[in-house]
Amino acid sequence: MMPRIGQELEEGFFVVKQVVRLSKVIIRFAGDSGDGMQMTGDRFTSETAGLGNDLATLPDFPAEIRAPQGTLAGVSAFQLHFADHDIMTPGDSPDVLVAMNPAALKANLGDLPLGKELIVNTDEFTKRNLDKVGYATNPLDDDSLEGYHVHPVALTSMTVAALSDIDISKKDAERAKNMFALGMLCWLYSRPYESTIDFLNGKFAKRPQILAANIAAFEAGWSFGETTEDFAVQYEINPAQMPTGTYRNITGNPALAYGLIAASVQSGRPLFLGAYPITPASDILHELSKHKEFGVITMQAEDEIAGIGAALGASYGGALGVTTTSGPGIALKSETIGLAVALELPLIIVDVQRGGPSTGLPTKTEQSDLLLAMFGRNGESPVPVIAPKSPSDCFDAALEAARIAITYRTPVFLLSDGYLANGSEPWQVPDATTFATIDPDFATAPNHLDANGNPEFWPYLRDPVTGARPWAIPGTKSLEHRIGGIEKANGSGAISYDPDNHDTMTRLRQSKIDGIADTIPALEVDDPTGDARVLILGWGSTFGPIGAACRLVRSQGFTIASTHIRHINPFPSNLGAILASYDKVIVPEMNLGQLSMLLRAKYLVDIIGYNQVRGMPFKSEELADAILEVIQTQGAPA
Amino acid sequence: MMPRIGQELEEGFFVVKQVVRLSKVIIRFAGDSGDGMQMTGDRFTSETAGLGNDLATLPDFPAEIRAPQGTLAGVSAFQLHFADHDIMTPGDSPDVLVAMNPAALKANLGDLPLGKELIVNTDEFTKRNLDKVGYATNPLDDDSLEGYHVHPVALTSMTVAALSDIDISKKDAERAKNMFALGMLCWLYSRPYESTIDFLNGKFAKRPQILAANIAAFEAGWSFGETTEDFAVQYEINPAQMPTGTYRNITGNPALAYGLIAASVQSGRPLFLGAYPITPASDILHELSKHKEFGVITMQAEDEIAGIGAALGASYGGALGVTTTSGPGIALKSETIGLAVALELPLIIVDVQRGGPSTGLPTKTEQSDLLLAMFGRNGESPVPVIAPKSPSDCFDAALEAARIAITYRTPVFLLSDGYLANGSEPWQVPDATTFATIDPDFATAPNHLDANGNPEFWPYLRDPVTGARPWAIPGTKSLEHRIGGIEKANGSGAISYDPDNHDTMTRLRQSKIDGIADTIPALEVDDPTGDARVLILGWGSTFGPIGAACRLVRSQGFTIASTHIRHINPFPSNLGAILASYDKVIVPEMNLGQLSMLLRAKYLVDIIGYNQVRGMPFKSEELADAILEVIQTQGAPA
Amino acid sequence: MSTFPSLSLVPVATSPQSAKDFKSDQEVRWCPGCGDYAILAAVQGFLPELGIERENIVFVSGIGCSSRFPYYLNTYGMHSIHGRAPAIATGLATTRPDLSVWVITGDGDALSIGGNHLIHALRRNVNLKILLFNNRIYGLTKGQYSPTSEQGKITKSTPEGSLDHSFNPVSLALGAEATFVARTIDSDRKHLQGVLAAAAAHEGTALVEIYQNCNIFNDNAWEPLKDPDTRGDLLIRLEQGEPIRFGKEQEKGVMRTPDGHLHVVHVAEVGTDALIRHDAHATDPGLAFALSRLSDVYSLENTPIGVFRDVQRPSYDRLVREQVASIQAKRGTGDLQGLLRGHDTWNVN
Amino acid sequence: MSTFPSLSLVPVATSPQSAKDFKSDQEVRWCPGCGDYAILAAVQGFLPELGIERENIVFVSGIGCSSRFPYYLNTYGMHSIHGRAPAIATGLATTRPDLSVWVITGDGDALSIGGNHLIHALRRNVNLKILLFNNRIYGLTKGQYSPTSEQGKITKSTPEGSLDHSFNPVSLALGAEATFVARTIDSDRKHLQGVLAAAAAHEGTALVEIYQNCNIFNDNAWEPLKDPDTRGDLLIRLEQGEPIRFGKEQEKGVMRTPDGHLHVVHVAEVGTDALIRHDAHATDPGLAFALSRLSDVYSLENTPIGVFRDVQRPSYDRLVREQVASIQAKRGTGDLQGLLRGHDTWNVN
């Protein structure tokens, strides 16, 4: 039971701390991979979500599982941005940095603006730990931290002390220090703690000692925050105004998994996932494997090729075949995607993009697989490409991918990225009854007459509107047919080496994909003043930073129009007109200009690319500066 | 011993046939896969080459090995264009069609213009054979061949008759009918026959009966041509004017193989080919495996991934690593190409393009892997791309690929295609002493000092000019180092997850490839009159048809400028300027516009694409019409 | 229900079928004389035995001459890509218990590029019947050596002779945890159909190696095993439960010598009881493996044909279905709204 | 020349080396307590034994925690891509007889995605030493089951238990024509180094399976084989030429029962002579294969460690070199101009 402000602790002692109201805070927890920073961040996040603040999070962990303690390689961080108004990013730089050891301090101090709060666990600043990261002298003692509000806290020892009468090993006691830190910050930012207690009860139900320890540590942290002189103020952040409804916090990978399950329900097709684990896509496999009650089948294949192969086989049998991977895995799936293009069967290929080339930066984010998705196959092999714009949007994007795949009998690329996959935001839980159904529209009867007027089945006789071929699944009487990767005669689907037929089929496959544009909503532009001359256009996870940047630009009295495309192949029909109606178009991408290239080629517009390949989401400030530069150097209206 | 024109055969009988001189002839041999049409064509070709005519050939065979006799699926054809002047293509349509059976007639008659010569083997026009291909009545009897100069010849029976006193089976005797046809045409076009006799002597040395049969059939065909009333005239075609020198006839695959061997000799690096068989690339593997005396190692790997993996391993060890494949194989190699980009090691990837997508049209030609070569890898993964323009040019292109790969420590794409691979042309044998050497320039000593001033080796310390990293091969003392696919710190090459470093390295890899342009000769434009307003630009095997089309256009008094690019990534430095200096730019491609897209994106020029995806080279007439249309619809000069 | 346990979930044929019901309208495009014709005829002749509806049979193949097979059968069929058929068929068989799924592959398709999928299909024991047409050559690409070609083979890609030691498909399969492995010959229709029946009856992955002649690029590769004068001496016909004997007069037999290895002996010298009895149902694959090592790669001496191994192990697809079913029994079929809601929500009003 | 026949073409060390000569300057990034540390120390301690120059040693790895290994050795090294190390190393070893080439891989890297390259490297018998770190889990991707995980395993990707029957790496290798196969344990440095020495001495591909502990995602997977109280009962230490005995008091042994299968028996009951003697050099891999089947996937009972098989067969790279050499002996080293000229030329003057 914890004290409240103003409450009488004991005879005459009142909790008397000043309470300050803030509109937004950005906190970064940083520590050793072993310190449980991700879990701490997650907990603080759900407390915050529960309070109704808007929020966005950015985990940042190393590719190594658990590099040796105290090394820079082992530093794991979690940044949370929460506010009383709607926000779009995890924030450029923290207002508060919690550094659990010297490595965490060294790795993160650079991002902390002067004058901001710095909470350090002094116990870890031992000679040995300082040496590990090359601190000649202890930054807590020398003047290197001048200019920050440093709060030195003996986190470890206080935690151990607080747990003295619980019988667990010293090691286990020290492990609980992240809960001490969490409790401290929960107090500092007036977060409730019930759900954390519930969470711990659930997590450690089978280990009562550990449970007791964690709860005790949490409460100790809370009381410390409250009683220490060092924290003169306690902060409050009001709930944000959001549309009424039920909300939850969600990261991109589960949202995407839910979208696939919803697609399975809406289409009545069993969901089959053929996947091979790879960071940062694995969690989709993990999530789906938890929901077999939906008839979901998850197969961990021997490799990426088998994963997509099995998914394609399932699609051929009438299931909703899906494969999930990241960049290096896509390269391996290319040949089978080409087969799916030739077979014209529904298939969803999820690429959670990460830093490349090759193994690259497995745990970092990037948008550099766009052209791979567009062109990474032999021959003329068009595939629709769509990209979600935020963690929760992964749900809608997955549903949309399924709609296109099933309606048009085509493989579809769903391009997520590492930031969307692991970043989180509040999500208004949608009403499942409002989802459109997706009709698999299986072929059930012959669709053609042979020379002698007998009914026969032509697997490549296309729907006049969509250009889709019939999907006749095995088990359907009298529709027996053979399909394959060799070019097929238009209509009958028999093997054909005829030159003109190949030209025809190549163009038919292309126009089928191009025709999807007819079912894509017109692209909308956000231009509050209506007189902007510069347009900023984005795709995928840059949505948040771009939106935040536009606000900054507008807050400085400039006009900027912005739009964001979900459908990259085909483009929305009105995209050309939109591009043509602005003097300048800026396209920020976490690559060297891949969407820019597609736009330049198609619309001959001199796109201004703003490109970073840093494995990190854009900082909205930098983006705003880039926009302003363009606005200011902008010549007279043409 | 064969009679000559004017010679007295016997008392009072003189060979009296009229001789007509032609400037060019296009012959197409067509028959069953079992009829040896390819061999017949090859023989006629080398006789023709020996005569000093310029020539170009186009084999066209089915994907099946030997479909059942007499079926359309089994038809195999070989077209030869030869002339007394330099020519650029195998010709649009034949002047003479030799049809060995009804299937061959049905499959090829459509390409034969009215009024042209048609030689048919009447023996094969049986009811059964006619039924097989759906001829209700015998085209030789009805009027369906009116309008052609039909020469009905009982090829099979005359062959069998001619071999009556050689003791071989009827089956073997009939097999020799292609030699009868060859002899007949050799007479008709005054081809010498010595080299064919030599060839047969060599080929059937171990089987004297078969040898005798083939020679007898050949001579019988010759004499028949000479004596039959049906051939009223004999044709002669003068040698073409060509630069003095020694010539040979060559197809693209061997030329490419020779280029690789030359590169190995010029660089002093052993050639290692890691390959998995695939049409139409297999012959490069076959050719290289014949030349182990050059220290060439050819490994037939378990799959494409292992093929390129082994090649990369060999490159790591200091060899010239090469892998050869076609479209579907490239998809599988993508991941390893990405690794090669990250490791920055020399590697040559040969893609002999064929019809796609997927298995597509294995024996047909196409240019549809260009964007795959450019972008088919995860992450920002730039790779140089170069393409030969003719069969013999495959030699020079391979040498150039090796120069770039070794100098810049990078994988290089060499994009050939099915037409170049199997098509042939005369080649002036180059003087090997004139080839430039390629310096592997191995690292031999440390290149950096560590913090304590001790020499150490930094595998990613780049050459200031080329941007290439040092190539330190195992076995080199004190240069021990580790490299891999994870992002590396600029310079030291140690694993680095630093955001700025990743951005830097990504741009360094890109600029290294862009910098290759400095060593690429300026692109030249062919514009005889110098006042053309329309430019036609091509790449790869369209060189011949484009050149021929330009001649047609110019011969009609129009002006057209043309240029052809070998280096597609990076582009020649002056390409932009060239494009800008014409009112219109036409880019013909055997795809849906892949180079066009790259040009439009980079130079914002409204390229006019002329695209066919028919698995066949362009017909120069069609191309000429397309050019004329553009020239005529061309608005007033801007 | 079909008389084949492995097809218990497949609808039975309502009317009797004959071979011609399984002929497709496509013209067969193999070279005249190719062993594939014999196999095609044998399969078309066998399929009616399954007693199931034609539309519930699927043939999935890779790439190669052999992989053209599905085009010629009037069932559902997919001519996929090189080496990947087992993976594709795994997805199909796992989601469709009501189908009889067959894979057609070649020695290159299955053992070279497709090796990984083959061994994983075998260990998973998916309900697939894999027919491996082994002609010891790459046919469709016009004659390069394959993983089953004898070392030293002269081919287009090895003018001086190949250097790779070859695979023994039966040994490889047994090392990969196969539950059913058999070998037969294209020209021996009776034996071939017998093996197909055994494979079809097996629940799980069945690998059937079929010695097939490529008369264009590797003619007579198996001739000694077909030629009436020689085959008797070379072929060991494995019969469940029988002592392993062979030879023109059954004069030879297989016996385990004290050193623990199998050897071919003269029955006259050792007596019948000394011979080992064939037991394809033994859980321990040791004996089957030892038998697979008897044959000589070059001379083809001591080549066993028939069923090497045939043991029960729940198939992967059955386990998948049972797991889903048991979870649905526990949790009921999924509630989408509940899933989306999750546990940690808050309301904004 | 090195005392190891397989290294006959590798330059010998000019000065004596010690373990620390093989430590690189990179900080080791495995989790504290990971079995990989023990293996690293053992390898660093062993390498000096090779007696060759450090710069002539190359370690090639795939992707996985285990595959980080090369970074920590001061030799040449390549951290390649997932599953492809054997292919890459094949190209290197085939072109560079003066190198000692090692492959480091994991149970996922080698047996899941890399399965095809592994079995083909084994059949080709390239001069590679492959160290397979088997922790029965995917470590680097944070704990999914692997092809060696016991069926029913609960992991991130199989919350209800895995359904795939697992591979036995030794059986698989033997089925793939391996010439050298051994098994050892991370924590038993002496045994590990002994096996490394045997592998290094072997000319051709040597596969060494190393039982390795992942204390984060699959802790104590092999504990029973390490725990002094239990290991004696479970471990069968294979010794060339010796009768196969084990157990705390060597009370158990391996014998072949009349049914032809191997069984664990009580020595007291059957006597020593009834036991089979281990012969890793036997040409017939039948016995080695039978031994590989003894162990229980779950209980780890009857787990043989040591060298299962070690036979001579010319290595692929040697055959390649010999073929090139013999051709050059016949034709001389190539004449480029002659090649370009060919046979069928004409002159234009």
Ligand SMILES: Cc1ncc(C[n+]2csc(CCOP(=O)(O)OP(=O)(O)O)c2C)c(N)n1
């Ligand atoms: C990815 C890919 N690689 C290579 C090829 C070329 N290819 C087609 S079939 C084949 C091998 C055929 O041999 P096999 O599997 O034994 O079948 P067979 O033709 O002998 O029946 C090859 C290498 C291909 N089609 N796709």
Ligand SMILES: Cc1ncc(C[n+]2csc(CCOP(=O)(O)OP(=O)(O)O)c2C)c(N)n1
């Ligand atoms: C092509 C590709 N697919 C998947 C991955 C992701 N991945 C990295 S390591 C690994 C498996 C690691 O398991 P194992 O080989 O047993 O090595 P361990 O980490 O256990 O030592 C996977 C799936 C990858 N890096 N590349």
Ligand code: SF4
């Ligand atoms: S090439 Fe051989 S395998 Fe292929 S169809 Fe012809 S004979 Fe049969």
Ligand code: SF4
């Ligand atoms: S995750 Fe497991 S295998 Fe990987 S380093 Fe940690 S302990 Fe070792």
Ligand SMILES: [Mg+2]
């Ligand atoms: Mg074959």
Ligand SMILES: [Mg+2]
């Ligand atoms: Mg592992």
